[in-house]
Amino acid sequence: MQKFGRWAYPGLLSMLVISLNISLASGAESTDGEKELTIGLAEQSQCIDPQQDNYGYAAIEGRGLVDSLTDQNYENPSKITPWLAQSWEINTDATRYTFHIRKDVTFSDGSKLDARVIKANFDKISTIPGAAGASYFKGVKAITAIDDYTLQIDFNQPNVPFLAATSTGELGIVAPATLAKSPEERCHTGVIGSGPFVLDSVKLNEKTELVKRKGYNWPSSQRKHSGEAYLDRVIYRIIPESTVRTGALRSHQVNIIESTGYEDAEPLVKEGFPLEKIESLGTSVNLLINTSRGILADEKVRQAFSKAINRKEVVDLAFSGFKIPATGVLTRKTPGYLDQSAQLVFDPAAADKLLDEAGWTKGPDGIRVKDGKPLRITVSFYAAPINQAFLEVVQQQVRDVGFDLRLRPLTGGAYDEALLAGDYDLHRWEWSLGDPDVLRQLYSTKALNRFRLHPDNDIDGPLDAQRATTDPAARKKLTDQVQKIILDRAYAVPVFSTQELWSNDGTVRDLEWGGPGAGSTSQILYDVTLAKAAR
Template identity: 40%
Template sequence: MIPGFRRALLPALFTTAALALAACGSSAAPAADPAGTPQAGGTLRFAVSSDQGCVDPQQVGSNDTIYSLRQIVDSLTDQDPKTGELKPWLATSWQSAPEAKSYTFTLRPGVTFSDGTPLDANAVKANFDRVPQIGARGTLPKGYLAGYAGTTVQSPTQFTVSFQQPNVQFLQGTSTHSLGILSLATVAKSDDDRCASVIGSGPFTIQNYVKNASLTLAKRKGYDWGSTLFAHPGEAYLDTLDFRVVPESGVRAGSLQAGEVDAIGNIGQQDEAPLTGAGDQLLARPNPGIAFGIAFNQSKPIVSDPAVRQALSLSINRQEIVKAVYTSQTKVATSILASTTPAWADQSSLVAFDLAKAKSTLDAAGWAPGPDGIRAKDVQRLTVPLGFANNAGSNKPTLELIQQQAKAAGIDVQVQELQIAQTPQIQASGDFSALWGNLTRADPDILRSSYSVAGSNYYRIPQSPLEPLLVAQAAEPDTAKRAQIVAQAQQVLLQQGFYVPVVELTTVLGVAPSVHGVTFDASSRIQLHDAWKSS
């Protein structure tokens, strides 16, 4: 999600109920591998389409970058991708206060960072104390720690995290890469210095990083504190992970077929048949969180008009887009939340294609068709600049098709490509009208962290009936009651036209037949501790 946005969504990067692993489109569990006994050693060569330009897990949101950085940090908890249940990782146990304003954790003893320093309660406190100070790139972890009041250390293995108000989503946040624990030396660095080099406690360590080109990770010797969801204890099987930036989808697919790489991300629709025909595996899993779509800066002219936002949504034929651009596993958006997100509610009636209604909505708002079909009002042309980061092969063709569809309603969508590393600053500055992206998270609080006026409010959303709903769901510990509130919030978001969802992101990887044990976590990011290669 940067496929996606942040607190605002990080456009087109990002970019977490029933969750399942799909292989070649069918449901499958990653447990037993028919390939036989895992073999230790070797290098996994992985081609991705982009680099966010930062190796700090707490400052990235792009799936391409998270693939690698998930491997260098451990989290307090892990989330079962099948059930959504939280499982022990660095923390062996945890307790929540009745009002959900504080959480006490017990750490596994003996864990160390790759520089040899201990990962203890003081290290966790230093990480959490530092998160609120991170700049624009740190919107994800800052959202998980919303209302953070501090961490109290009781002993080297026990600490309590407190909040100013109830924060039921925090526990799920502790399972994410964004709250992965970094060394004290790393935490003390500036944001930019952390983007160049970090030290974690994960099963792999950074060996070499060349911005926009490659990232090489080496196996952490002596690693013995993996998640309880890992298939085997101890060190990772692979010696090295070699992530290479290959922007062109066709080149990535060709490299996999030629045996030059072992796995690729961002599979294009045109790649499916050739890859499966060559015997390669397609591993797929729908991403929870905010679906791919369009977010607006409501302080800007034109997009501040709700009629424009609603008409744009009505003009988009989502079925046509999925059929023309995306892989066979992809679904159209039926709400702002993807259907794999806890508390998702089907809002299909509010994201339906209706060109006639799009035109009548603009007519009623005073937007009259001009000589070239593009509408205008008070001599102002109905032009919507729409920014995106080209870190996924589907982004540009999707927006070009949206551009064509919107034109039929009289809306001039101007597609503008952005650099992925620049998007957090662009969001923070407010120098945009609309952004394309998604945001992955396996908790509905992603709505609050993106659209609450009490947060960063990168979209300049005014006070509305949405705000009390976002606040209420964050404080409601009862799952059923919380789901009802989240359903109302989704409805209000769409009725107000605050967001135009288009398509659900599905992570699809191409993997060579010699590669085994690649799994997805609950946020559809990959875990490579159990991955191995057969001879």
């Protein structure tokens, strides 16, 4: 699914939640002495099941509900550490993973975690249509509970990146009682997990409340303390309007806000409200090209389109400089990132030359024509103001070299249907994963094939090979090769990298960030404590 920040279906958003009936004494402690953290979110995911959701729930609200086999470090994503699995072995060709499970873990309903429950989770994920974590099990041969606390996963082919996948919220483990429910029930009623927090209540598009899990004592080895979470309650309030979120933060009605407004970010910092800029891991925000049809089947036209984009100007005009101009197919924090800045320079003269060579001549209105047809292409995207804003900048830039770029905002099922059917010329897309295998998942013809390439293409070979290569240096050569081909052939047009803006009221201590999920960087609240708000 496409993600920019945390897009939920617009029909689910209520613009009336701005009444802000928020009661939070000093932004830290409720009247009965509970330690409460309140977070203002821009929107809410449609499915409150971390395993299924593609729009960020597993990384934000749902991350505290479920634990994963492993944990991934945000600052050093190549660092994978124990969590529910206290240790593991991987065979020499990465076709077999053996996890040794902790023996002291229970779910919040009292049921016990063991290898059979994890097997049941992974078996179930693979059968749920559209589940965010299902793609990680492509090519699985067998999932076996060797004994109560030993899980073995065998793949038909080497699968080096699977270990990183086990750290995601999308592969967070839920209780047998949750597995017994239908996917639809889980989306609407939530899940029972083994995490440090428990889902207390949900009022769709208004508020979600989590409470501390009593007796929790099996955190990831990356956390700073053991035992129960310090917070008693976490309240997520849905506040769609950026200015209203800012007002709630200034008045200490909320402790943290996501998607800080660009115009508010620096003033808030000057007022003493800390700002965190959380860079995404995975792909840059790319305009993916359907190479199988129309004008963009011509490589020179694709290359010209990319050279006509001034990425810094896009970031400055559409995002007030708070995004990062793309410097490669992957974001710069992603393992395996290749700096491709030289191929992404703004060069309208080169774009003009390529279009001339391809036989496109400028008409009286500035739009190029060939054989009587205009140089007209369409970009499909999930309908949201922030997407519209940056694409309007791109639209004006490429017009200067003769492209007539049409914008095609889509909502709900129409968006997903167009993507799955390949019904697009260009498509705005990004995907989060802290491993270069994100390239294979999105672009291989054996996976999602977002470029709509033929099977005899030039990237499937190295993508398959990197998944099977255990030597880091050899694997880096293969993923570098793929990234170079993607830009040389202009299969995709990277524009910018996402940088999530989170402001807090100065009371929040030890907020941490984890590895990426399907829609956002994981927000870790387990170690958080709250100080008194300055008045």
